[in-house]
Amino acid sequence: MLYQRSSALFQDAQKYIPGGVNSPVRAFKSVGGTPIFIKKAEGAYIHDEDGRAYVDYINSWGPMILGHTHPDVLNATVEQMKKGFSFGTPTELETEIAQLITSVVPNVDMVRMVNSGTEACMSAIRLARGYTGRDKIVKFEGCYHGHSDSFLIKAGSGAATFGNPNSPGVTQGTAKDTLLAEYNNLDAVQELFAQNTDEIAAIIVEPIAGNMGCILPNDGFLQGLRDICDTNGTLLIFDEVMTGFRQAMGGSQERLNINADIVTFGKVIGGGFPVGAFAARAEIMNHLAPLGPVYQAGTLSGNPIAMRAGLTTLNLINNDREIFSRIDNATEILATEISKIFKEKGIANHINRLGSMMSVFFTEQNSITNFTDVTKCNHEIFNKFFHHLLTNEIYIAPSGYETWFISDAIKDTEINKTLDAVRSFEF
Structure with missing residues (x-):
């Protein structure tokens, strides 16, 4: 079992904390399954209680623009x-x-x-x-x-x-x-x-x-x-x-x-x-x-x-304004290559991106411009995509209604690991 200790910790947490979490989206209710409990973080990675390291694309929901524990x-x-x-x-x-x-x-x-x-x-x-x-x-x-x-x-x-x-x-x-x-x-x-x-x-x-x-x-x-x-x-x-x-x-x-x-x-x-x-x-x-x-x-x-x-x-x-071009460039590569991989696989998708924020939507729509558009996307595919990435040690937000946040710690190694995981995704 990949998340044995996280599962045990979540069971304990539910006895004392409403839903076992202190912010609702952490409970994985949108995507199903059991949330992973994080023990430490460094650079581009978060490490769970079961000893696995994940490339982190939520970065504490945005703050860690420099990566963890700079x-x-x-x-x-x-x-x-x-x-x-x-x-x-x-x-x-x-x-x-x-x-x-x-x-x-x-x-x-x-x-x-x-x-x-x-x-x-x-x-x-x-x-x-x-x-x-x-x-x-x-x-x-x-x-x-x-x-x-x-x-x-x-x-x-x-x-x-x-x-x-x-x-x-x-x-x-x-x-x-x-x-x-x-x-x-x-x-x-x-x-x-x-x-x-x-x-x-x-x-x-x-x-x-x-x-x-x-x-x-x-x-x-x-x-x-x-x-x-x-x-x-x-x-x-x-x-x-x-x-x-x-x-x-x-x-x-x-x-x-x-x-x-x-x-x-x-x-x-x-x-x-x-x-x-x-x-x-x-x-x-x-x-x-x-x-x-x-x-x-x-x-x-x-x-x-x-x-x-x-x-x-x-x-x-x-003092290092080039950080914005670096993280913009990393995000652009991720968005472009993920969309290309899905197109080759015949998986309908649309990716919104500006700067170091992006979202992958599974949809036939040509644009996603408001909340109604998002609700029409295929969230079943997203949920399977989320768990596929998680299994492959890539951590994105556990909801199709959230954003990826890229940090300056994300380099070619992390990008390539992510794209390899996307290539192996099948629905």
Whole structure:
């Protein structure tokens, strides 16, 4: 049995942890089978409790852009730990990382550090509402901005409509202030603004979606959102928890040349530690306490260990901008060659890719541009593909609705191992 110890650990975990996991997708419910338990990681590989090493294409769902346990980040973090774990007071590190972020990210003057992407997006929405004096927000079906109540909303009837709660515990009162539209559908957004004149505080969007698989914005979509916001006095929020410091040093704003009003960060910004942030122009950020009336606080916000790991990671990337071309090139090779192999095998597929993010969809469709398109893909084939790769020591996200994240540790050896595994896949 390949996963004997992982299976035993999962049985134990289910006695004490709901579903045996602390984040639902880890439970393998989408793909079936038993999740593998990881013991350690280094470079391009994660190692399970049964002693097997896997080429890692989730990289902790995005943060490990340098690969696992990069020695510079590790050494800096250990040195910081010797000075103390948490102070609950200001530190110079917080200013240093904020200075770096504002120097490389377009259209932001100030940063507030938090502890997760969920907290960053939740706080950004509150700030947008406080700044505009409006209550409603627009989000897009298939985009995930964390598990705050305002974001756990599903579609109602019609193409653009009021949302309904999609989780018990989310009230109808909260849901009524979240309006839902189809990703890449500007007409749906225009309709919402026509129905809710002067009521919408913000549009929040993943500029490159990563939570329904990698979905790219159509030409003109993000600029159209920018124009709608400008016309209506609404703030545009880019959720760059996945894309920040991964698509470019300045994130999707830089790569796609579209400025948002508020930007949220996570993943890479913490170098593998639990860190999030939101940033905006000073006129917006000045509405935050203690300067303004919009309250947000956190005991562990700006934790010195997390700040040191994040700052070291960002400095390494900033001082070696070629990392983006390297990981883009590795991802392009993977996408191109996997698609070619499947074509030769007669397996219908479509691969979306931008930068170091990609998704393999098993489908006859010529394009995948929104959540509905993804639901129409053949997830049975994906599930078999996932387990085939796992057996061949390649680890991708255990869901057809997720994204591959390529790190700088992925080199020719790992790419060739991956392509060999793909060649042996039969359905």
